[in-house]
Amino acid sequence: MAYRYSPAIEKLVQALAKLPGIGRKTAQRLAFFILDHRDVGMTLSDAIREACDSVHLCSSCCNLTEEDPCYICRSSARDTTKICVVENPSDIAAMERIHDYNGLYHVLHGVISPMHDIGPENIKLRELLQRLQAHSEVEEIILATNPTVEGEATALYIARLLKPSGIRTTRIAHGIPMGASLEYADEVTLARAFENRREL
């Protein structure tokens, strides 16, 4: 007979192993840690419950938030003529770290991917269009989807969709990362950097 943990421990190990990047061994280690530090465990249990209960999508930008609209959409200090379109809520944190962009966001919650059966209707694209109709002050849409095949295709799709509206649509630049050396850059990045060269 194989050794089995008691049912509650086994259930905890299996629940932890469902998290991304956490295998059975790590899940076991985390489970025993939680049973050794029950205050940490209970705080985590409550935090998960609270987040799952109270966090929902901002009705304006589809970012994750507890208040509606979210604090960026609500802020009077933001430039409401610009909307930066990103794939995921976590991308907003990355954009905000540059402390340079002061416009609004729109979170697609995914990208168009026929391979995974994700069409334009499965991402928050309708919400973006409705938002543009309701807020005529928007002058620029910055497409900041990731430079993957799907991210590029989604950016192109949105750009074409917005063409008739006359709103300026831009794409964030791709090229050699700062501090990197040409020698180690991949061909696609290098080609893109060359193609998008500009006058100095």
Add this chain to the structure above:
Amino acid sequence: MAYRYSPAIEKLVQALAKLPGIGRKTAQRLAFFILDHRDVGMTLSDAIREACDSVHLCSSCCNLTEEDPCYICRSSARDTTKICVVENPSDIAAMERIHDYNGLYHVLHGVISPMHDIGPENIKLRELLQRLQAHSEVEEIILATNPTVEGEATALYIARLLKPSGIRTTRIAHGIPMGASLEYADEVTLARAFENRREL
């Protein structure tokens, strides 16, 4: 102003980052995964709560269990004349995987470590002695603490403590792991393997 997640997300990220081996970045990734897969999150929250509420120490062997005594102490198929002493509950799973040992266990929940201010009174040693007094059928104590300085010292300490009782006290063997090559074995392991050589 630095970007801040909404309070409930921030609380979830901080609670996840308290787990061992999980840094801020991983905690963020896990938090967004949980908010994307709320069923997984709620199952985990409930599993943590249930485990923290229902799992306690077996009154006999100090293993983690929901029922008392635990299922190994309760089993009529186990050899009650042998007790294998281990550091942590997770060590029992490792021992049980060899399918060879059929005795009982005792979990110390730590090792003696003056460096960390852990003395004999801080581990489940009193419980072991009380158990030996109550169960006179015990004939062998197998010390299976880890081969670290603290583990070795703890094993020696227990062996000396049990000497007057006349109970046979053994230590698991240390040497070259099966399948490993001598070339890559560390000196201490090699010296131990040499010292503990036996007739064939």
